[in-house]
Amino acid sequence: MIRAEAADLPDDGALKTPDRLSRRASRLLSQLTTRSDRLITEGLALADARKWHYAVLASLQEHGPASQAELSRRSGIYRSDMVGVLNELAERDLVERAPDPDDRRRNIITISARGRIHLRRLDKVLDDLHDELLAPLSPAERDQFVQVLTRLLDHHTGTA
Structure with missing residues (x-):
């Protein structure tokens, strides 16, 4: 038996998606997520970065130094x-580790000057990638789209 994976199906209209699938928000979000992840991953790779690098640097810049456990909670990256x-970030001098003065068993992570410069560069890369992803939308529609996604996420994560 031959099995077709979603990624194997043509997007050229040769295989018509059933209307009941085309109308499902969950399917549309899944398809857009796949394309968005690919775009962002490939774009950041060209800047010698990964999504997790950006998440950690942004967290440190916005919320200040933190332990590894706190960074995991802030960024959604598994502690392991x-x-x-x-x-990876320390090898490139983008973050600094220092013993926690209150608990010498753990380290406090701080963004370095070089890390702040790299973060600004990644902000620009991501701005350009988001412009590409959201190209068909006007600026007002982009803002509205983000607001709706945020509202849905808040509802489903209990942060509303």
Whole structure:
């Protein structure tokens, strides 16, 4: 038996998507997420970065120094993966680790001057990628789209 994966199906209209699928917000969000993830991942790779690098640097810039556990909570990165992400950032001098003066068993992570410069560069890269992703929308529609997505996410994560 031959099995077709969603990614194998043509987008050229040769295979017509059933209307009941085309009208499902969950399917549309899934398809857009797939395209968005690919666009962002490839774009950040050209800037020698990954999504997790951006998440950690942005968290440190906006909320200040933090422990690895706190950075995991802020960014949504699993604690088991955070060490690897921080190692990558530290090897490039984008973050600094120092013993926590209140608890010498843990480190406090701080964004470095070089990390702030890199973050500004990544902000520009992501601005351009989002412009590409949201190209068919006017500025007002883009704002509205983000507001609606935020509202839905807040509702489903209990942060509303």
